[in-house]
Amino acid sequence: MSALHGLVYLSVLIFLVACVARAVRIARAPMHLRWELQPVPHEKPGKSMYETVDYWEKTLEKNHFGELAVMIPEILLLRGVWEHNRSLWFPSFALHFGLYLLIGNMGLVLVIAIMALSGVEVGTGFGLLLTNAIKAVAIVGGGLGTIGSILMLIKRATDDGLSKFATPSHFFNLVHLGAIYVTVLLWALLDPSFVVNLSALYAGLLTLNAIPALSTIAMVHVAVVLLFFVYLPFTHMTHFFTKYFTYHSVRWETTPNVKGGKVEKNIIKNVTQPVTWAAPHIGADGKKTWVDLVSGTGEVKKEKEA
Amino acid sequence: MSCQYCGIQPNSVNDISKESEQLAKVDPKDLMPLPAPYDGDEYRPSIAQLKDSSREAHPASATLDGVLAAGAPEPKTKEEEDKIVQQFISGLRKLFTKENNWTFLQPLTLSMEHCARCQTCVDNCPVYEASGWNEIYRPTYRSEILRRLYFKYVRPGNKLLTKFQNNDIELNYTLIARLYELAYRCTLCRRCAQSCPVGVDNGLITHDLRKLFSQELGWAPKELHEKGTVQQLTVGSSTGMNSVVVKDNIEFIDEDISERVGWEVKTPWDVEGADVMLIENAGEFLAWPENHGCTAVILNKAGINWTMSSEIAGYDGVNYGLFYDDVQLARVATRHFQIAKDLGVKKIVMGECGHEHKALATIADRVGVDLAPRESILTLLADIVKSGKLKLDPSRNDFAITLHDPCNTVRNLGIVQPQRDVLKLIAPKFREMTPHGIHNYCCGGGSGFAIMSGNNFEDWRNLVSSRKKFAQVLNAFGDEDLNTDETKKYICAPCSNCKGALRDMLEFYGAKEKSGIYYGGLVELVVNAMPDTAEPLLDWDMM
Ligand code: SF4
Ligand code: SF4
Numbered sequence: 001m002s003a004l005h006g007l008v009y010l011s012v013l014i015f016l017v018a019c020v021a022r023a024v025r026i027a028r029a030p031m032h033l034r035w036e037l038q039p040v041p042h043e044k045p046g047k048s049m050y051e052t053v054d055y056w057e058k059t060l061e062k063n064h065f066g067e068l069a070v071m072i073p074e075i076l077l078l079r080g081v082w083e084h085n086r087s088l089w090f091p092s093f094a095l096h097f098g099l100y101l102l103i104g105n106m107g108l109v110l111v112i113a114i115m116a117l118s119g120v121e122v123g124t125g126f127g128l129l130l131t132n133a134i135k136a137v138a139i140v141g142g143g144l145g146t147i148g149s150i151l152m153l154i155k156r157a158t159d160d161g162l163s164k165f166a167t168p169s170h171f172f173n174l175v176h177l178g179a180i181y182v183t184v185l186l187w188a189l190l191d192p193s194f195v196v197n198l199s200a201l202y203a204g205l206l207t208l209n210a211i212p213a214l215s216t217i218a219m220v221h222v223a224v225v226l227l228f229f230v231y232l233p234f235t236h237m238t239h240f241f242t243k244y245f246t247y248h249s250v251r252w253e254t255t256p257n258v259k260g261g262k263v264e265k266n267i268i269k270n271v272t273q274p275v276t277w278a279a280p281h282i283g284a285d286g287k288k289t290w291v292d293l294v295s296g297t298g299e300v301k302k303e304k305e306a
Numbered sequence: 307m308s309c310q311y312c313g314i315q316p317n318s319v320n321d322i323s324k325e326s327e328q329l330a331k332v333d334p335k336d337l338m339p340l341p342a343p344y345d346g347d348e349y350r351p352s353i354a355q356l357k358d359s360s361r362e363a364h365p366a367s368a369t370l371d372g373v374l375a376a377g378a379p380e381p382k383t384k385e386e387e388d389k390i391v392q393q394f395i396s397g398l399r400k401l402f403t404k405e406n407n408w409t410f411l412q413p414l415t416l417s418m419e420h421c422a423r424c425q426t427c428v429d430n431c432p433v434y435e436a437s438g439w440n441e442i443y444r445p446t447y448r449s450e451i452l453r454r455l456y457f458k459y460v461r462p463g464n465k466l467l468t469k470f471q472n473n474d475i476e477l478n479y480t481l482i483a484r485l486y487e488l489a490y491r492c493t494l495c496r497r498c499a500q501s502c503p504v505g506v507d508n509g510l511i512t513h514d515l516r517k518l519f520s521q522e523l524g525w526a527p528k529e530l531h532e533k534g535t536v537q538q539l540t541v542g543s544s545t546g547m548n549s550v551v552v553k554d555n556i557e558f559i560d561e562d563i564s565e566r567v568g569w570e571v572k573t574p575w576d577v578e579g580a581d582v583m584l585i586e587n588a589g590e591f592l593a594w595p596e597n598h599g600c601t602a603v604i605l606n607k608a609g610i611n612w613t614m615s616s617e618i619a620g621y622d623g624v625n626y627g628l629f630y631d632d633v634q635l636a637r638v639a640t641r642h643f644q645i646a647k648d649l650g651v652k653k654i655v656m657g658e659c660g661h662e663h664k665a666l667a668t669i670a671d672r673v674g675v676d677l678a679p680r681e682s683i684l685t686l687l688a689d690i691v692k693s694g695k696l697k698l699d700p701s702r703n704d705f706a707i708t709l710h711d712p713c714n715t716v717r718n719l720g721i722v723q724p725q726r727d728v729l730k731l732i733a734p735k736f737r738e739m740t741p742h743g744i745h746n747y748c749c750g751g752g753s754g755f756a757i758m759s760g761n762n763f764e765d766w767r768n769l770v771s772s773r774k775k776f777a778q779v780l781n782a783f784g785d786e787d788l789n790t791d792e793t794k795k796y797i798c799a800p801c802s803n804c805k806g807a808l809r810d811m812l813e814f815y816g817a818k819e820k821s822g823i824y825y826g827g828l829v830e831l832v833v834n835a836m837p838d839t840a841e842p843l844l845d846w847d848m849m
Contacts, residue, residue: 029412030404033632034668035510037499038720038744048720050667053689054653056679080503085426092424164318164441165423165450169471235471239420239504246420246505250413257671264675271673273405275633278393279524281536282633294636294673297539298531300524 001208004222008205011229018233019241026245031266037251041066049254056256067252075243076100088162091151095174098145098181105137112195113202122199131195135188142185149178169235176228183221191215319450319473322488323481329442330371332766336438338773341780343788349815353769354762366483371442374761375490376527378483387479390523394482395459397522401514402460406521409632414514417506418456421449427498427508432747432774433491443770445498445508448488451475452515486525489515490763493752493771494629495713500745513629513753520631527630530754534626535634539641543588543622544757552621555591556598556614563599567833568840571602577613579650582686583678584614585642585666586657587802588622589757594805597658600829600843601683603836608690613651620645623662628669629754639670646678653679655686658827660712660801661752663719682715684800684828688724691731691832699837700732705794707733707831708782710775710808711746712801720744725800725828732835733798737785739778747774749799751807759810767807768814776811779823791822794846800828824849 043049044061052058073079078096082089112130116122122131153174156162188194197212201222204211214222232238239246257263271290275282281298321329334350353373361368364377381387400406402415427445428434434443441447454475457468468474475481492512499507519525538544543552556573564571574580584605590597605612614621619641627635646654656662667680690696709729715721722743729736739746749756750772758767780788783795799805808825817823824846834843 026412026416029415030408031672032412033409033670033672035410035413035507036668036718037496037507038717040720043720048722050682050719050721051685051723053681053685054679055681074503078503080501081424081426084430084501085424088424088426159425161425161428161444162423165425165446167423167471167473168469170423172470234467236420236422239422242416242420243505245412246416250416250507251499251505254668257675257677259676263672267672267675270408273408275406277400277406277521277633278396279521281524281531282521290633290636293633294640296633296637298536298631298634298637299540 002211004211005205005208007226008222011226015229015233019238022233022238023241026242026249030270031263032250034253035250036254039070040252040254041070042252043254049256056258067248071247088155088159091148091155094144094148095152095177096148098141098143098148099177101137101141101144102180102184105134105141108134108137109195109198109202113199113206116199117203117207134195134198138184138188138194142181142183142188145181146178146185149174149181153178173235173237176224176231179224180221180228183217183224187215187217187221190217319447319454320475322451322484323476323478325480326369328369328372329484330440332371332373332437332440332770334769336440337769338436338438338777340773340777341784343820344776344780344815344817350769351765353765356762360761364483366480367487369480370484370487371440371491371766373763373766374487375755375758375763375766376487376525377761378486378525380483381479390479390482391477393523394477394518397518398455398459400522401518402456407514407517407632410510410514413507413510417449417508417511418453420504421446421453421506422504423450424503427502427506430497430501432495432497432750433493433771436773437770442488443491445492448485448492448515449506449508449511451481451485451488452511485515486519489519490527490753490755490758491766491771493713493748493750493755495748495752496717497713497745497748500717516630517632521633527754527758527760529758529760530626530630531634534624534754534757535631535638538619538622538624538626539634539637540618542618542620544624544626545588545592545622547588547591547622549616549618549621552588552591553616555595559591559595559599560602563596563603566599566839566841566843567603567836568838571599571606573598573602574613575616576649577611580611580613581652582610582612582655583646583649583651583653584612584655584657584683585620585623585662587624587659587662589624589802589806590657590659593809594802594827596830596843597802597827600827600833601657603833604687604690604696604829608693608695610690612655613649615645615649617641617645617648623656623659623666625662625665625670626754628661628665635665635669636673639665639673642666643670643674643677647676651678653681655681655683657683658800658802658829660714661803663712663721664714667719682719682721682724684715684721684724684728687828687832688727691728696832697837698732698832698835700734700835702835702837702842703733703831704735705796706735706737706783706786707796707798708737708739708779709742710739710749710779710797710799710801710804711742711744712799712804713746713748713752715801716746717744725798728828728832729798732831737782739782747778749775749801749804749807750811751803754803756803756806756810764810768811772807772811772814775808776815776817779817780821783821783823788821791819793822795821795823796831796844797823797825798828798831799825 049055200212275284280300337350367378431445457472494509496509534544625638
């Protein structure tokens with residue numbers, strides 16, 4: 001096992017642990033008050049539960065594929081940006097879609113690496129097809145991502161709204177992503193054995209065997225990818241998975257509070273906590289719970305007189 | 307780019323903590339143009355200057371945009387100033403603890419930590435657009451201030467890394483006083499949230515910012531707190547009516563509507579075991595009494611076993627806690643639920659009041675257990691009208707009608723179709739606004755603005771936050787002659803607060819006199835379509 005093995009495994013581990021920790025922190029937050037926002041796609045199109053008389057006595061029709069029908073175009077095609085921020089759409093789409101292609105390509109490389117490890121001939125037939133596909137996807141993904149990064153950088157620096165709200169990390173992130181795209185593009189274009197070397201890298205990592213010597217550009221690519229793994233979970237870019245919570249746990253969370261249900265249990269847990277808000281009208285003393293406090297009126301003067 | 311007219315610079319986020327004469331200014335020339343015949347300069351007057359006494363009472367808040375809706379208390383000494391800063395930090399931290407803010411901790415944290423600062427949401431804000439893209443009204447402007455403070459004081463981590471990822475901001479009293487005021491320049495309509503690809507909600511951030519001020523510092527506009535929730539919980543209603551007065555008023559309304567329809571209409575009180583307990587916004591009883599009268603006519607005609615409650619808060623569906631304070635929200639909602647339980651009614655029906663719908667039907671669904679079911683009057687009304695129980699003649703509503711969708715009823719609860727089903731049957735000249743339904747624009751009076759008129763805030767509301775709605779109304783009636791009041795045009799607004807904002811907006815622009823544009827609820831149109839009433843309900847001279 002080489003230092004590179006160690007670095008790769010460590011980076012992936014940091015990525016996974018940090019992402020899981022963030023997800024757990026969000027998921028373990030107490031059940032909040034309802035704050036849904038239309039459209040709620042799991043309801044039958046154009047049919048909110050509140051549009052039905054005595055809805056609580058009825059079984060309401062659900063649109064099981066409604067959420068997917070919203071999420072897929074949103075994630076893949078950035079529909080929200082298309083609809084509401086058209087001039088940003090292409091730069092952002094190119095930046096994101098380039099990444100999707102490269103992530104998808106990792107799956108293809110994994111397949112070819114496993115084929116090679118299993119002794120399957122990869123120079124002909126399906127193996128050859130896969131080899132060509134990997135190279136093509138790397139070029140398209142790297143190229144698209146490079147264009148996206150450059151255009152986003154220009155936008156970030158010159159657009160009035162974007163530049164006013166930019167932080168140094170925005171520029172760093174774009175340069176960093178750009179480095180990933182440019183290096184993979186150059187590696188794919190300059191190295192005639194790009195796929196062979198890439199799959200050998202994967203095979204070496206999978207088996208803990210020696211990794212073949214990589215070109216400088218390949219080494220730089222691996223380095224920037226590993227840095228990205230370590231850095232990403234500590235940034236707002238985690239929205240790639242926290243979006244699940246903003247949509248499913250907030251916008252589309254409409255579970256009613258029924259007697260004896262899961263929601264009721266959570267409410268009891270929440271309202272029996274002590275409160276420490278300091279405004280006099282709240283009447284909190286650090287011991288009184290939400291239940292104790294909601295019997296109040298918020299009138300301060302009378303409470304003092306009494 | 308600086309403003310060529312006033313010289314005031316559009317702001318960078320950090321300007322909020324820098325002392326200056328005024329951070330921003332609403333310049334009439336920047337305002338979004340209105341359609342003809344309201345495109346002249348006389349329809350974009352200046353906002354009245356603040357009186358010296360108001361400026362002296364809230365000097366720091368007054369330096370936000372020269373408008374005062376809330377006004378932060380002014381510290382008298384350096385110690386008091388430091389104390390306010392410390393209280394603010396303490397409140398900020400509590401906002402992110404599960405004991406104090408379990409109510410919104412998860413959505414708030416998500417919105418704090420994942421904004422891409424892509425500005426995709428901003429063009430959807432009617433306040434920002436109508437102001438002529440004034441920087442401080444940008445939906446992300448106040449969120450960004452809170453976000454920088456969050457990363458500085460709640461999740462500081464490594465200082466350098468925090469600055470690298472989130473920039474820095476200086477926290478001082480100037481920032482706090484301006485931010486408090488700025489929390490009341492957003493109607494919480496959540497139109498921006500609908501367009502955020504990440505799911506970040508700038509409306510929620512503003513909502514929780516208001517909570518921080520109320521729940522930790524005890525700062526809230528008096529219309530929402532003292533005269534609002536406190537009065538409702540102590541006297542019975544935010545209107546100040548106790549149960550004796552409200553019963554008197556309803557008796558008067560019953561008598562009046564009986565005369566107008568030609569048969570006896572009576573409102574039942576405190577009927578145990580009734581099928582329906584009606585809770586309306588008590589503001590209706592004073593400002594638009596026919597709304598209750600018509601609701602009573604319809605429920606009686608449909609043979610519904612209904613009641614109202616004369617208990618404290620039981621006859622007022624208002625819950626201003628929704629806009630600024632979770633504890634006050636829970637207090638009012640808990641009263642509503644307790645009253646329904648004590649009376650043993652089968653369900654609560656919420657009158658034509660948008661924020662009552664949101665507070666009672668969805669938000670308060672998780673403030674207690676074993677809660678009475680709640681239903682919208684719009685849903686019930688559609689059921690009644692479609693059932694054929696009422697005799698209706700649509701030709702009695704033979705005038706142009708458009709529909710305003712209250713944000714809370716539509717964007718939150720998704721009640722879109724019932725009101726349209728009713729209008730389809732009773733309004734031959736109905737036309738939609740663009741956009742409408744869940745993508746509607748706020749009336750400009752959302753989040754309590756409709757009842758906040760102190761200082762020069764009403765000017766700001768009419769000129770800025772209601773402007774987009776006014777443009778929509780004019781466009782909806784674009785095929786009618788807007789230069790005459792002879793042809794009547796009716797905005798159907800099934801929400802008390804929206805009606806309040808529309809009333810002020812129409813008056814401000816003189817649209818009733820100039821164009822014959824009126825407003826009212828949905829039940830009024832239903833009763834107006836009843837052919838057997840002694841006289842048509844709508845009397846344009848009285849509206
Ligand atoms: S709130 Fe959403 S749309 Fe607005 S800037 Fe943040 S991520 Fe972009
Ligand atoms: S909630 Fe409405 S008013 Fe507030 S920032 Fe968003 S769009 Fe604007």
